[in-house]
Amino acid sequence: xxxxxxxxxxxxxxxLASSAATPxxxxxxxxxxxxxxxxxxxxxxxxxxxKKYADVEGDMKDLLAKAEDLRHRLTGMIQEDVRAxxxxxxxxxxxxxxxxxxxxxxxxxxxxxxxATEVPIRCCRLAREVIDLALTASEKGNLNVISDAxxxxxxxxxxxxxAALNVYINVKMISDKSFTDGKLSExxxxxxxxxxxxxxAYDIVKGKVS
Amino acid sequence: xxxxxxxxxxxxxxxLASSAATPxxxxxxxxxxxxxxxxxxxxxxxxxxxKKYADVEGDMKDLLAKAEDLRHRLTGMIQEDVRAxxxxxxxxxxxxxxxxxxxxxxxxxxxxxxxATEVPIRCCRLAREVIDLALTASEKGNLNVISDAxxxxxxxxxxxxxAALNVYINVKMISDKSFTDGKLSExxxxxxxxxxxxxxAYDIVKGKVS
Numbered sequence: 001x002x003x004x005x006x007x008x009x010x011x012x013x014x015x016l017a018s019s020a021a022t023p024x025x026x027x028x029x030x031x032x033x034x035x036x037x038x039x040x041x042x043x044x045x046x047x048x049x050x051k052k053y054a055d056v057e058g059d060m061k062d063l064l065a066k067a068e069d070l071r072h073r074l075t076g077m078i079q080e081d082v083r084a085x086x087x088x089x090x091x092x093x094x095x096x097x098x099x100x101x102x103x104x105x106x107x108x109x110x111x112x113x114x115x116a117t118e119v120p121i122r123c124c125r126l127a128r129e130v131i132d133l134a135l136t137a138s139e140k141g142n143l144n145v146i147s148d149a150x151x152x153x154x155x156x157x158x159x160x161x162x163a164a165l166n167v168y169i170n171v172k173m174i175s176d177k178s179f180t181d182g183k184l185s186e187x188x189x190x191x192x193x194x195x196x197x198x199x200x201a202y203d204i205v206k207g208k209v210s
Numbered sequence: 211x212x213x214x215x216x217x218x219x220x221x222x223x224x225x226l227a228s229s230a231a232t233p234x235x236x237x238x239x240x241x242x243x244x245x246x247x248x249x250x251x252x253x254x255x256x257x258x259x260x261k262k263y264a265d266v267e268g269d270m271k272d273l274l275a276k277a278e279d280l281r282h283r284l285t286g287m288i289q290e291d292v293r294a295x296x297x298x299x300x301x302x303x304x305x306x307x308x309x310x311x312x313x314x315x316x317x318x319x320x321x322x323x324x325x326a327t328e329v330p331i332r333c334c335r336l337a338r339e340v341i342d343l344a345l346t347a348s349e350k351g352n353l354n355v356i357s358d359a360x361x362x363x364x365x366x367x368x369x370x371x372x373a374a375l376n377v378y379i380n381v382k383m384i385s386d387k388s389f390t391d392g393k394l395s396e397x398x399x400x401x402x403x404x405x406x407x408x409x410x411a412y413d414i415v416k417g418k419v420s
Contacts, residue, residue: 009222013244014248017281018252021256028362032361035226039227041226042227042229045227075219152238158361165360166357172420210378
């Protein structure tokens with residue numbers, strides 16, 4: 001019987017379920033995106049080298065390279081999310097005895113929140129790219145594993161919308177309006193069309209497997 | 211700095227991305243569901259014991275017990291999915307020299323496919339329950355971690371729709387129409403309302419964090 005070695009997903013889920021503040025939704029969003037990218041890669045790896053799919057071989061190799069790059073960037077964000085959280089917590093922990101203390105603390109908090117906002121917004125960008133790759137995989141991938149493109153696109157879309165929540169949270173606490181307007185407008189652009197592309201890819205897959 | 215120990219998510223994603231047939235979309239669906247349940251648990255664990263949320267303490271304890279039970283059943287399905295796949299592959303590998311061989315092989319394949327269909331349909335059932343729990347978490351959970359309920363519901367809904375694809379795939383190859391009609395009708399019931407509940411929970415969370 002096939003045994004999945006080293007999946008070790010349970011220790012991560014134990015940590016996620018616990019009352020520790022991290023890993024939390026930010027890390028989960030990065031993993032959702034990474035899982036989406038991994039499933040696109042799986043479709044590519046099971047299409048490349050098959051005679052029947054020789055005409056899409058080049059496309060699949062290109063898709064695989066992009067998906068693997070995105071996957072590694074997304075899983076790298078798990079630690080980045082934890083680090084950003086720690087930086088914000090550190091700023092909140094600064095002394096607030098004197099007015100000078102308070103000013104320095106406020107500035108450090110605002111700075112940390114801005115940095116922390118970069119993590120989920122980057123997660124949104126990467127997840128949006130995975131959605132587009134999953135659409136291509138659903139169109140051109142090996143029919144025997146096409147459902148994995150469907151799972152991949154759902155996972156990537158969940159990543160995008162999850163990371164969006166973390167953008168909203170951070171932005172709400174940042175007083176620099178030109179910064180927050182810029183981030184929210186970028187986020188709207190990333191979300192625009194993501195749902196439609198996700199449903200398009202899912203419907204293609206559902207049509208092929210039903 | 212906080213370090214996430216033993217997350218070990220990367221070896222799993224490496225295996226997922228590879229050209230090995232398992233783990234594939236079925237395992238990914240189970241993990242999506244498990245992640246959804248873990249995030250509901252996290253919201254509960256960070257709500258229980260807080261004075262501000264004393265009035266929902268009982269609800270949260272109940273929710274936590276249900277979410278943890280679902281989480282362990284969902285992560286257990288990763289291996290079940292692999293096992294079901296191996297059983298189907300084993301049946302396909304049976305001899306087909308004589309007519310008797312062929313009949314025995316066909317019967318074994320049909321039997322294995324029926325068993326294999328139970329795995330994704332059970333995953334759908336469990337994911338549907340996680341969606342409902344996440345809605346309660348979004349309504350009653352600690353505001354400071356409410357976004358995790360939003361990530362949880364997206365993850366659980368992706369699990370449900372992912373597992374549904376694997377139901378469609380199996381059902382297509384099963385000749386016993388009363389069996390397939392029964393499974394497809396149960397699936398439609400599970401999908402009905404899942405999207406609306408997911409969007410309701412997500413909107414509640416988005417409203418609270420924006």
